[in-house]
Structures are given as structure tokens and as C-alpha cells.
Amino acid sequence: MTGKMPVSLFEDASQLISHDHKDEPFDDFQRQPLLPKKLSQLGPGTAWGDLDGDGWDDLIIGSGKGGRLAAFRNNGKGGFTRCTGKTFESVVARDQTTVLLWHGRNQETRILAGSASYEEDSNSGGTVLAYSPVIGTLEDIAATAEWSVGPLALSDLYGDGTLC
DSSP, X not given: OOOOOXXXXXXXXXXXXXXXXXXXXXXXXXXXXXXXXXXXOOOOOEEEEOSSSSSSOEEEEOOOTTSOOXXXXXXXXXXXXXXXXXXXXXXXXXXXEEEEEEEOGGGOEEEEEEEOOTTOSSOOSOSEEEEEXXXXXXXXXXXXXXXXXXXXOOOOTTSSSOOO
16 A cells, blocks of 8 residues: 555535535434434435426435425536525425425426425324425325335336336
8 A cells, every 4th residue: 555545536515505404303212212323313315407407407405304495506617506486495394305306297397305204203294295496386295104204216117218
């Protein structure tokens, strides 16, 4: 070994977006005393996708309970601009487990977010939420469940090039 430091594959680019993740404290061990480590403070889900159809992938960042969903438009020159509007102003009621960009009905761009009920005693509310950044609406697209939603994925079920 020559003593050289290994070259990093990644660099910290946090200054490009100025984003702070919010996640309310939760004591996992009170609910499940035998856990070897906390499961509720894993950080936000993130996704890349073209929100505005300009050919550049934009950054979507999920939130913890009490925070806000965030998205940053790629300016194509190495910078990002925070998206604003109703979709990004409302406080999240539950931790978001996954965020995905989906071109759903009529090719309307929507952000899908898993909505975890792990930190709650009740199972009220949907497990997958669909945010419409253009219209500013929020819709439950998967019903309440006995379990807490985890990772989500999109797939081309019919082999036609459309993810659903």
C-alpha cells in the first residue's frame, strides 16, 4: 500500500439545495424494546425525475412527520431551484418512506409518497399519497392498512413502456 488516501466516489453537494430534513423524535424502544437499533430515524427517501419536462432530472426529497415534501428543479448548469406551491407547503402528517416520480393518468406528473403509520397507534389515512405539483392536490391512492408501508417501486407491468 502506497499510503495514498482512496479517491472518493462522492462529494458533499448539500450547499446546492440548502435543505434541512425534519423528523420528530420517536422512541422505537418503548414500542419494541428488543430492537437492536432505531428504525424510525433513517432519513428521507429521495428520487430523481423530470418534474417539468425540460429533459433534466430534478431532485425530490421526502419528509419526516412534521416536515414538508421538497423538490428542486435542475437548472441544467449544476444548480437547483426549490419548487414552491401548495404541494410543498403542507406539513406531512406521517413519515414518508419512499418518493417516486410517476407520469400517471393523462401523463400528469405526480409525486408518489409512502406514508408510514409505524409511529402511530391507529391505522387511519392512506398508505400511498399522490401529490400533483402542477394542480397542488393531494390524493390517497392506497387504502389504510394494518401494516406500515415501506419501500415503493414502479414497474412496466404490461411491457408497453409505461411505469405503473
